[in-house]
Amino acid sequence: SSGINAEYGEEGLFTQDFRCLTCSTHIGVQGQDYRVCGYDKRYYCKPCFGNFSIVIPGRIIYNWDHNKYRVSKGNFDFLNQVLSAPNLDISKLNVSLYDHVPELAKIRDYRRMLNMTREYLVRCNNKDEVSFESVRKKLGSHAYYWDSPHLYSTSDIQRVFSGQLLNYLKKIVQRTIHHVYCCARFVKIESYYFCNVEAEGIWCLC
Numbered sequence: 001s002s003g004i005n006a007e008y009g010e011e012g013l014f015t016q017d018f019r020c021l022t023c024s025t026h027i028g029v030q031g032q033d034y035r036v037c038g039y040d041k042r043y044y045c046k047p048c049f050g051n052f053s054i055v056i057p058g059r060i061i062y063n064w065d066h067n068k069y070r071v072s073k074g075n076f077d078f079l080n081q082v083l084s085a086p087n088l089d090i091s092k093l094n095v096s097l098y099d100h101v102p103e104l105a106k107i108r109d110y111r112r113m114l115n116m117t118r119e120y121l122v123r124c125n126n127k128d129e130v131s132f133e134s135v136r137k138k139l140g141s142h143a144y145y146w147d148s149p150h151l152y153s154t155s156d157i158q159r160v161f162s163g164q165l166l167n168y169l170k171k172i173v174q175r176t177i178h179h180v181y182c183c184a185r186f187v188k189i190e191s192y193y194f195c196n197v198e199a200e201g202i203w204c205l206c
């Protein structure tokens with residue numbers, strides 16, 4: 001599961017028969033105090049709810065809302081489990097986000113560039129610091145950065161918001177594109193053409 005939940009409205013205690021979703025204790029009228037989970041909008045008694053706050057993936061994707069919300073312990077554990085899972089496809093969930101978040105659009109373009117340079121690095125025998133293997137190791141568990149320009153984890157999206165991901169990818173792309181232009185073992189790849197138009201401090205791929 002992606003952790004996406006776009007429904008933010010409460011349905012009312014009667015939908016749970018005035019019982020805690022976790023332990024079925026009576027809550028509300030003539031029952032214990034209760035709390036509403038910021039993730040699933042369900043109702044929990046105070047002992048089952050706890051005191052946990054976390055960002056909600058759906059609120060980020062649909063509203064670019066990076067605030068933390070109080071959630072039940074069970075949902076807190078679940079959202080932490082999927083925090084680093086690359087299961088958010090912006091092109092399918094909310095492609096208009098690229099129009100409203102310029103940094104996200106730039107990162108999409110950098111990832112497209114990274115994907116194109118990979119086609120060259122795979123064919124290059126140069127084993128320097130920007131070889132295919134070195135870039136793969138640098139990306140580590142984020143190899144999907146160059147597989148798809150639209151795939152993110154919740155943690156990735158938080159790094160977009162902080163500016164860290166843009167700077168991280170920019171440095172990698174600058175070095176890989178520089179390698180493409182300067183490597184003596186340049187291999188021409190059919191249908192891939194690199195132009196020397198410089199924009200925003202990096203080489204542009206056409």
